Amino acid sequence: MKEGLVPATAARMVQRHRLSTRLWHWANVLLLYTLFTSGLGIFNAHPRLYWGQYGANFDHAWLELDRFPGWITLPALYNLAMSRHWHLTAAPILIVSLLAYMLWSLGNGHIGKDLLFRRGELAPAHLWRDVKDHVRLRFPRGEAALHYNVLQKTSYTAVIFLLLPLVILTGLTMSPGMNAAWPWLIDLFGGRQSARSLHFLAAFALMVFFLVHILMVLLAGPLNEIRSMITGKYRLPEEGR
């Protein structure tokens, strides 16, 4: 009875996300949105994908699509030059901001403290429990909510250290100028057309991450989550129950 007198609103407000993370997060919203939609506009100029060094209309395409519709391309009306202007303006900003974020997060301990896997986290039993919790939509409460769980760590590290570098390097591999500057790019990805295919796949992998990410925010309490990414303040879900 005495315990019941404690109001439910006494939930603790804590500082959740660092400034570097919040800035980079919203920069990515703009950049990835621009890059994805303008990228689809560029893809529409030749909606076929190949493996290897070369690939044109008479060669075998592993994927051939219709043009993406105007509501998801930038600009809405097909205009290869404008799509390229948007894409090639946003791309260098994405590279610089990713590098800055990596260095800043290394410096302030974000990578070491929050993103690196702890001992035992990758053990099958622990992984399985985390998967089950996710599927049952049982989100961590109390102190546990202040740390990324293993699936979060996996997806965030995959995006930061795998998908974004992959999408950037395959993008550069498509540039004939960069091929002359950094010939190893072509060898790394097995050809310009392979790089173009990987660029497309990496972009859609990022889109899948985005959709799951949005879903998780909606399920975990969108207002609290979005506020924590704007001001950094986060209402800690109570323990127990």
Add this chain to the structure above:
Amino acid sequence: MTLLLSRRALVLGGAVTLAGCDRLASNERVRDTLFSAENFHKWAQRSLMRRDALAHEFRPDQISPFFRANGTANPNTPEYKTLWRNGFTDWRLRVSGMVDRPLSLSLAQLHAMPHREQITRHDCVEGWSAIGKWRGVPLSLILNAARMSSRARYIVFRCADDMGNGNAYYESIDLIDAFHPQTILAFALGDQPLRVANGAPLRLRVERQLGYKHAKYLMGIEAVESLSGIGAGKGGYWEDRAGYDWYAGI
């Protein structure tokens, strides 16, 4: 129901934001910013590579089975047809502009000059690539033979294909690319004389840039100090017409 609604909201939201981007792009300042990314890429790429860094050259077994042609497949003007009927024996490449010794070169004269052969990849701005074996005369030899003025800064390529309303295709490159060892005026593709679809009798190869820079159906080359008086002043047909980047290294 909610899923349907949210999908519609997403589509609508996307369309509204993208329409916002389109409106943004019609603003002069935003357009200028978007178009100036070209300068950054030119600066970055030129800083990262040696002046004479070579485009990758491929092995004979890596050549595309069929080299796709794009853009004009045949200029089809009366003048071009006449040249073609005579096997281009009456064709001349005029070298003019800021040169001490203007030239008028026949195909036979070009054949008699030193050649370079290279198996390189042609990258279209649309996204496709084709690998072919080119043979031609290094542009530097021709510019040196014409004794180009030290005040010249760009080389302009005049073409036989009329793109409508009397506007002939043209392109331009700066001297870094003009004197690059792989920049050649090619008269052969795959050990055969250039086909009409690929730019007969002579086309430019500028291997560190995209396909639209590789002017076909060459009629003349001109050394100039500035590009402002030529066409609409952007340095090429598609640059003037569609807003393509003049520096096409990416």
